[in-house]
Amino acid sequence: EPEVTQTPSHQVTQMGQEVILRCVPISNHLYFYWYRQILGQKVEFLVSFYNNEISEKSEIFDDQFSVERPDGSNFTLKIRSTKLEDSAMYFCASKTGQGSYEQYFGPGTRLTVT
């Protein structure tokens, strides 16, 4: 069964560095999402992406964050200058179309900012 994949599984970076988290959504899916979960807190929505543009973003998704679909398969989240509070598990998700209910989640990337 097709799955959403994410790389790397764990990323350690120093404060102030740029990181790119990568996701490969399911191939026929059109809507893409990033969520994050800080340890001990709720899973929070960051951004949704459709037709090569952001369709919705949360207040967390400030100018330090950007998303891109650089080719037909990858979907990336870039954090320009990481802060300690960016340490979290980042989940990518995708779904087929506007009428579909289910978002399919990847296994997550654990980002540790030191």
Next chain:
Amino acid sequence: AQTVTQSQPEMSVQEAETVTLSCTYDTSESDYYLFWYKQPPSRQMILVIRQEAYKQQNATENRFSVNFQKAAKSFSLKISDSQLGDAAMYFCAYRETSGSRLTFGEGTQLTVNP
């Protein structure tokens, strides 16, 4: 803003028994979707069951069923004949009909005892 609350951080159940996980939410919308997601130790969230708010009938998927009380804004998950493989973190989530972002509860860690 919509909020989702799961007041049970941890629950346990004996194998083959039934367990109910609680979820309440707050919204001013009349139409929306509610979901239960399961996150096994491998950390890939998968959809267990969904409920459309306009439907009075409670959703059922094999051993999983919900008790949807719209007026009370309550959405509990019942797992019958619990199996060892049901052990996971369970998240309740809300989505507006017009939007696509999921709003999650805190999660309930379910342990199944043999």
